[in-house]
Amino acid sequence: MAETADHSSPEAFKKHLGQYYVVFVALLCLTAVTVGVSYLHLQRPIAIAVALVIATVKAALVAGVFMHLISEKKVIYAVLILTAAFFLLVLLLPSLTIFEGVAV
């Protein structure tokens, strides 16, 4: 079979389906949490940190379970590590060039 190993038998595969529903409910709950927290009007740095942490957890759930990144081939991890490095570079590049002007 072409895909990653973990669903060789229909039984094992059906067990997988349960995970999808759990992640789905978790994503909806986390969406409710992130909206709920925004109404608390926390201090900006804390609000940014909380929102980004929740978004990262949600993204990890989508990528890990829905996109099967938990059990993926090494070559994809390599591509993604390279991408993450360049993504960070793009994100930091403006701050590096005009660092003095950035209001923290």
Added chain:
Amino acid sequence: MSAHPADAAIPHTVEPHPVTGLPNGKFGIWLFLASEVMLFGALFSSYVLIRTQAPHWPPEGGLSSEILNVPLATLNTAVLITSSITMVLAWASCKLGRIDRFRLWMGSTIALSFVFLIIKYFEYTDKFHHEHFPKTNNFYAIYFTLTGLHGLHVIGGIVVNTFLLTIGTRLWKIDRDHFTNRVENAGLYWHFVDLVWIFLFPSLYLL
């Protein structure tokens, strides 16, 4: 593998490539998604730069959550998350040999994609109605650019998914594994579109 003419032209549609250990389509879609990260990453970086340099954000005063429609965007987040699970269930149905279920779940995914766009349409028209356009200020420029590009990706997903649900399903009769892999690849793209929204929603609407 069946002797389908396409297999001669495009190798490793089902069998993993010896170098990557993956079918070519899957490796290709991941490379494409990597380039997409850079596309959205560059825009996101611009957003951070413009926002940190602005004396007030949003420039007209108030909070983003007061200017943009948070309840509608929250609903849209739920719609997109739901479309992600229907997409993964469409692929799972193929794995289990249930093309009837595939049609149900893929049809649901496409329907939810339209719901997302309709809600977005109401958001946009409300902004236009109040004379808020991309040219109005940096806040709206960023808002329309990021959500607009994301919306184009949703439309792209609808096109691919509609193909798979209609004429694309012919491949199911010829080569089930190949068709299942195509659904998986379309799914990877669709989950990525969901993933982008997961970051756009809090950073544009809530913060």
